[in-house]
Amino acid sequence: MTVVVNEVIELIREVSDPEIPVLSIMDLGVVRDVEVKQKDVLVKITPTYSGCPAMDMISTEIKYKLDQAGYNTTVKLILAPAWTTDWITENGRKKLEAYGIAAPLEASADKMALMGESRMVKCTNCGSTNTVLVSQFGSTACKALFKCKDCLEPFDYFKCLK
Amino acid sequence: MSKLYDYLLLLGDSSMILGHRLSELCGHGPNLETDIALTNISLDLFGQVRNYFQYAAEMKGEEATEDSIAFLRLPHEYRNVLLAEQPNTDFAYIIARQFLFDAYHLPLMEALIESKDEQVAAIAHKSIKEVRYHLRFSSEWVKRLGDGTEVSHQKMQEAIDYLWPYTKELFEETPLEAAMKTEGIGADLNALKVKYDAHVQGVLAEATINIPETPFAHSGGKNGIHTEHLGFLLADLQYMQRAYPNMAW
Ligand SMILES: [Zn+2]
Numbered sequence: 001m002t003v004v005v006n007e008v009i010e011l012i013r014e015v016s017d018p019e020i021p022v023l024s025i026m027d028l029g030v031v032r033d034v035e036v037k038q039k040d041v042l043v044k045i046t047p048t049y050s051g052c053p054a055m056d057m058i059s060t061e062i063k064y065k066l067d068q069a070g071y072n073t074t075v076k077l078i079l080a081p082a083w084t085t086d087w088i089t090e091n092g093r094k095k096l097e098a099y100g101i102a103a104p105l106e107a108s109a110d111k112m113a114l115m116g117e118s119r120m121v122k123c124t125n126c127g128s129t130n131t132v133l134v135s136q137f138g139s140t141a142c143k144a145l146f147k148c149k150d151c152l153e154p155f156d157y158f159k160c161l162k
Numbered sequence: 163m164s165k166l167y168d169y170l171l172l173l174g175d176s177s178m179i180l181g182h183r184l185s186e187l188c189g190h191g192p193n194l195e196t197d198i199a200l201t202n203i204s205l206d207l208f209g210q211v212r213n214y215f216q217y218a219a220e221m222k223g224e225e226a227t228e229d230s231i232a233f234l235r236l237p238h239e240y241r242n243v244l245l246a247e248q249p250n251t252d253f254a255y256i257i258a259r260q261f262l263f264d265a266y267h268l269p270l271m272e273a274l275i276e277s278k279d280e281q282v283a284a285i286a287h288k289s290i291k292e293v294r295y296h297l298r299f300s301s302e303w304v305k306r307l308g309d310g311t312e313v314s315h316q317k318m319q320e321a322i323d324y325l326w327p328y329t330k331e332l333f334e335e336t337p338l339e340a341a342m343k344t345e346g347i348g349a350d351l352n353a354l355k356v357k358y359d360a361h362v363q364g365v366l367a368e369a370t371i372n373i374p375e376t377p378f379a380h381s382g383g384k385n386g387i388h389t390e391h392l393g394f395l396l397a398d399l400q401y402m403q404r405a406y407p408n409m410a411w
Contacts, residue, residue, distance in 0.1 A: 047209070047288070049205075049206060049209060049292060050206055050209025050210045050212070050213060050288050050289060050292060051205035051206050051207070051208050051209025051210070051212075052209065053205070079213060079281075079284040079285060079287070079288045080280075080283070080284035080287055080288075081287070082284075082287045082288045082291070114298075134195060135195035135198060135199060136199065136295070136298070136299055137195070137198050137199035137202040137203075137299070138198070139198070141202055141205055141206060145195070159295075161291055162291070
C-alpha cells in the first residue's frame with residue numbers, strides 16, 4: 001500500500017504551478033491530503049489565494065496525470081485550514097530564489113518590507129539588500145514587485161501570507 | 163431557498179459588483195503599478211465570490227452553478243451595497259470607494275471567522291488575509307492623496323464627501339442579517355461599526371481629510387433597490403451568458 005501511495009505522490013510531484021513552472025505543487029504546499037484506495041485516488045488541494053486562476057489548471061493536471069497512470073482520480077478543493085507561505089518547503093524556497101523570485105520573509109519582517117520600512121528583501125540577481133518596494137501588488141496575486149538599487153534590476157518577492 | 167442561501171448571495175454580491183468595477187480599470191489605471199494593484203484586488207474579490215457562490219449552488223442543487231448565480235439574476239435580485247456599484251470616475255474616487263469598502267469588509271471577515279457555519283468561517287479565514295492587504299493598500303493611498311498636493315487633497319475630499327452618504331447602508335441591519343446574527347452564522351453590524359469608525363477616522367485624520375457631517379444617506383441595495391448604475395453594469399457583466407446561453411470558455 002505504501003508503495004502505491006509513493007507512486008501517486010511522485011506523480012503529483014511532477015505537476016508544477018503554471019505561474020512558477022520550476023516549483024512543484026508539493027513544494028508549494030497546496031496538496032493537503034492524498035487518499036488511495038486500490039485504484040481510487042482522492043487528492044485534496046487548497047488555493048494559495050482565493051482568486052488564484054492556476055487552481056483549475058492544477059486540478060486538471062493532477063487528474064490527467066493520475067488517470068493516465070490508470071487511477072480513478074477525484075480532486076477536491078478545500079478552504080480550511082487556509083494556505084500559508086509557511087507551507088512552502090525549504091526545497092521550494094531554494095527553487096523560487098533560483099527562478100528569480102525572492103522567498104517570503106517571516107510575518108513581521110514582511111510587513112515592514114511591504115510598508116517600505118525595511119531593507120530585508122534580498123535581490124535575486126546580485127544578493128544586495130539595498131532594495132526598494134515598487135508595488136505591493138505584482139504580476140500575480142502572490143507576489144510584490146521590488147527593485148534593486150545596486151544592480152537596478154526589478155524582481156518579484158513572494159509575499160508572506162499567514 | 164434557505165436564509166443562509168440568501169445571506170451567501172448578500173455577502174458575495176458586494177464583492178462581485180465591486181470586483182467588476184475594478185476589472186473595468188484593467189489597462190486603464192493611472193500607472194502600471196496601480197493598474198496591477200486594482201486588478202489584483204478585483205481577482206481576490208472574484209475568488210471570494212466563487213467560494214460563496216459555489217457553496218450557494220451546492221445548497222440550491224438542481225441546475226444551479228456559481229455561474230448561473232453570478233450571471234442570470236435580474237437587477238433587483240442582486241443584494242450588493244450601493245457603494246460597490248458606484249461608477250469609476252477619477253483615481254481619488256476609486257481609492258475612496260475602495261477604502262470605505264475595505265474598512266467595512268475587514269471587520270466583517272473578522273466576525274465571520276467565528277460563524278457557526280463551518281464553510282462560511284472557512285471562506286472568511288481564506289478571505290481575511292487578502293482583505294487586510296487591500297485595506298493596507300487603500301488606506302495608504304487615502305493618506306498619500308489626502309495629505310499630498312493641493313489638487314490631490316481637494317479630489318480626495320470631494321470623493322469622500324460624495325461617497326459618504328453610501329456608507330450608512332453598510333451598517334443598516336436587514337431582517338435577513340438580523341436572523342443570521344441571531345443564529346450565530348452572520349455578523350453583528352453594530353460591532354463592526356465600532357471597528358470601522360476607529361479605522362476610518364484614524365486614516366482620514368492622518369490624511370487631513372474632513373469627515374462629512376451630512377445626515378443624508380442612500381440605502382436600498384441590500385434589499386434589491388439599486389441606483390441606475392447597476393443595470394448598465396449588469397448589461398456588461400451578463401452579456402455573454404445572455405447572448406449565448408450556457409456558453410463556456
Ligand atoms: Zn541587485
